[in-house]
Amino acid sequence: NAGVMQNPRHLVRRRGQEARLRCSPMKGHSHVYWYRQLPEEGLKFMVYLQKENIIDESGMPKERFSAEFPKEGPSILRIQQVVRGDSAAYFCASSQQQGPGENTIYFGEGSWLTVV
């Protein structure tokens, strides 16, 4: 499968635990985006990363959330001390490069986090 790969698809965590969501971009893509979809709401941008760099994290909550995209391996979205309000679908997307005509982003299948 050459698409954007996310895992796990479904994750259940108790309040106070940590959640780690992984994303492997499409082959040849070096830009990764994370979006969150809350029930009955649209997609909200969280963070945009390139390898080893956070480019834009303007949509990330200031506390408990962090993201990385290391030189090797998948991008990780980490949520510490989860609360019920973190229950949502988290989508990862990737794009090939930035520039006119090149900025189509392709999404993974999403990771559904449920906090109990």
Place this chain on the structure above:
Amino acid sequence: AQKVTQAQTEISVVEKEDVTLDCVYETRDTTYYLFWYKQPPSGELVFLIRRNSFDEQNEISGRYSWNFQKSTSSFNFTITASQVVDSAVYFCALSLSGGSYIPTFGRGTSLIVHP
């Protein structure tokens, strides 16, 4: 700042009807990109189309067609002869040519096609 409005929260049609999903956007930039994505009940997001601001030609792909009108800042999506498999949430998105190109999404329109 950029904004995308999908005023229709939910649309319900009967199979074979034509349906148009509205998308209105706001931006001060002259160069930008518009997108439509489909989210079927299984949850994944499927890319449908990208259009840049300099190309106002309408596009048709099978039963799908898109009408881009800069004069009204709209990028509407029409499904002709709808089918049950078209049932999904459809998102319109806008990204600017400058900065980080991060797309801003509308809240989505849920389309339900009844047999």
